[in-house]
Amino acid sequence: MGAVSLRPMTDADAPVMLPRLTDERVLEWVYGRDQLYSLDRIREEWAPATLATEHVWPHLITLGDRPIGYLQLVWVQPHNEGYQAEGDLTDAYAFDMFIGEPDLWGAGLGTAVCAHAIAVLMERGAQRVLIDPRVLNERAVHVYERVGFRKVTVLIRNELHESVYFDCWLMELDWDAFRAYQHP
Numbered sequence: 001m002g003a004v005s006l007r008p009m010t011d012a013d014a015p016v017m018l019p020r021l022t023d024e025r026v027l028e029w030v031y032g033r034d035q036l037y038s039l040d041r042i043r044e045e046w047a048p049a050t051l052a053t054e055h056v057w058p059h060l061i062t063l064g065d066r067p068i069g070y071l072q073l074v075w076v077q078p079h080n081e082g083y084q085a086e087g088d089l090t091d092a093y094a095f096d097m098f099i100g101e102p103d104l105w106g107a108g109l110g111t112a113v114c115a116h117a118i119a120v121l122m123e124r125g126a127q128r129v130l131i132d133p134r135v136l137n138e139r140a141v142h143v144y145e146r147v148g149f150r151k152v153t154v155l156i157r158n159e160l161h162e163s164v165y166f167d168c169w170l171m172e173l174d175w176d177a178f179r180a181y182q183h184p
Helices: 011-017 039-045 048-053 077-083 109-123 138-147 175-182
Strands: 004-008 056-063 066-075 092-099 128-131 149-161 164-173
Touching (some): 004 109, 011 039, 056 109, 077 149, 092 109, 138 149, 164 175
Antiparallel strands (some): 004 056, 149 164
16 A cells, blocks of 8 residues: 655645545544635645744645645644643644545544654654544544553533534553553
8 A cells, every 4th residue: 555654745635635625525523514615715825934933733634645635733822722732732733634535534644644743743852742533433543543542531512613613532551551552
């Protein structure tokens, strides 16, 4: 099937994102089916230089050379209103991701992408890694637990999606569990 990797997103990648952000199966889980995306909107909202000023680094998930999804790395400290994490956030990072090709769902790619993203964050010096999936997204929660995340608390009404507020799990990476996942 090929190796999963991350490639920093460029301004030229808007056309790559468009089919993923117009697929209702994808939008059901990310951003919402009530969102209408055009190339101009994608260029505006995912402009890498703009996101970097917000301490968000966008990447395309690739399978071999083929873009199959999106992942953004986030420095938690300036965005902690959404995570509500306690303690030192100086070296705390998070990531958000989606596999944008439903035909590839359930093939283990999400797990591989998570492990790769954690390794990238380790290289950046992350001391803490957080993620905040919707409570009802059991498939995603299972993937995150598989690579070593543990549930910390429920973030009540944390995500607005299709005009409904959803509860999310605040999950934090257990480094020992991640190492055990990497080297069983």
